[in-house]
Structure formats: structure tokens, C-alpha cells
Amino acid sequence: MRSLAHPEKGELQLDAVLSALADPIRRQIVGYLAASPGTHACSAFNLPVTKSTSTHHFRVLREAGLIRQDYQGTAILNSLRTEDLDAQFPGLLQAVLKPTNVAPLSPVVDVHDRD
């Protein structure tokens, strides 16, 4: 079973978190995870970039500690590390994800991946 490295809750860096959130595509990912709790495969996000770019953005989010990624077969289950983030940076996620701030880029259609 493959697995991916994640920073511990106590290791989260504000620098990395803010840099990760500064990109609109990554904010779209985080916004979707926040709006649709649970786990979602990378392919469910309808991002306006290629697969390899998508991989890059998910990795940035994981390495910053914003999301957790667990393999399930060939897919990856992505989830938001809400509790860890709220513990380390209280209020930050809520502030960034306020509805008015979430860019509704693509409406994320055709999702069929609930766990």
C-alpha cells in the first residue's frame, strides 16, 4: 500500500499555508473540499489544468498540511485537514473560504466518488 508524507499538525508553517492558499486553483480545491465534506479523488475537481499540473497543486496542498491524501487503489482520497488547521491557525480557513471569496471557476460536475 503506497502512502504519502504529511507534515504533523504541530509542524504546519503559516508561510507554506498562505503560499498554498494564494493560488486560485488551490483555493478552488480547498473550497470544494470544505463545501463537500468527505473524501474526493483528484479527478473529481474538474480543474482547468492538465493532470500533471493538478498533481503539482495537490502536492503543494499536502506538503503545506492543508489536505490529507490517502491511496485507495489507484485513486487518492483527498480530504481537508480542518481540525489541524483550526488548531494551528484559528479562523484562517473560515476567513479564506467565506462564500464571497470562493471563486466559482468550474461548477464541478459529474462527481461520482463518495466513499
Next chain:
Amino acid sequence: MRSLAHPEKGELQLDAVLSALADPIRRQIVGYLAASPGTHACSAFNLPVTKSTSTHHFRVLREAGLIRQDYQGTAILNSLRTEDLDAQFPGLLQAVLKPTNVAPLSPVVDVHDRD
């Protein structure tokens, strides 16, 4: 009297604000302005970079709408746009500036510039 361009309160972009806050030097500036309300000349911040780099960071903050810059003689009075930011992105400033998150790089000594 020289003057500098600022985005209107309603024009603030979350993208630009988060990018601006992602840099530790700029967060140091914002943190100092938040901790010491009022206006402060650029030279009062004891930043670990040269004058020209300092100018660059202040401009990024101004163009993102985080600070206001008004000439007074040859100096510039910098102030935090707290109200505009709280109106557009409620909770964001507080979350980013939580004491534990503010890197105490240099203690900012020898300040003699209260208005």
C-alpha cells in the same frame, strides 16, 4: 504634493492579499503596523533587506490594498487598512496576525516617528 495609487476598498482581491501576506518580510511589516497603530515611516521597520527591496515590499502591500501610503515631506506615512480589510475579508487579518504566527524577526528598535 506627491501621492500614490491605492485600490478602492471594493476592489481588494483575495489573491493579491494572500500573496502579499505569504511573504515573511511583508508579514513583519503588517504585524508591526497592527501592533503599533498609527503611521510609521518605511525606515522605522528595521527590515533585513536593502532600501530598494524595502520599497518593493511596501509597494506590493499598497497595491494589494493592505496598507495606505501618504507622503509627508520626503517620508511616507504607512498605515494598515484595517477597516477595509475587515470589511472585505472578515477575520483574515486577525487569523494571520495571531501572536503565535507573527515572526519576531527584528525587535524594531530606535523608532522615533509617531505623527
Next chain:
DNA sequence: TCTATTGTACGATGTATTCCGTACTACGAT
């Protein structure tokens, strides 16, 4: 075993960012 699906690795490219030094402007004070 073969095939399709999901995502990764790697290298390339263009752009943006950070930082510097030097020369300059604007202003106040002498």
C-alpha cells in the same frame, strides 16, 4: 495476463518574484 484508470516523475519553458546596486527625485533644513 491484458487493459483501462489514476496519478507520478521528469524535463522543458515561460513568467514572476526576490533581491541587489547605482543613479536619481523630492523635499526640508541650513
Next chain:
DNA sequence: ATCGTAGTACGGAATACATCGTACAATAGA
């Protein structure tokens, strides 16, 4: 008029970042 102070403009160097295409790895299912 001259000088010092505060900050800007400009150009350059190093680095980082977003993006892509192609080739590959891992897994599930037929």
C-alpha cells in the same frame, strides 16, 4: 543655493513557480 534624508526607478541576477507533454508505475477488473 547647498546638503542631507527618504524613498523611487531601473536594470540585472538568481531563484521559484505554474504549466505542459511524454513516459511511467500501481492498481482493479475482465
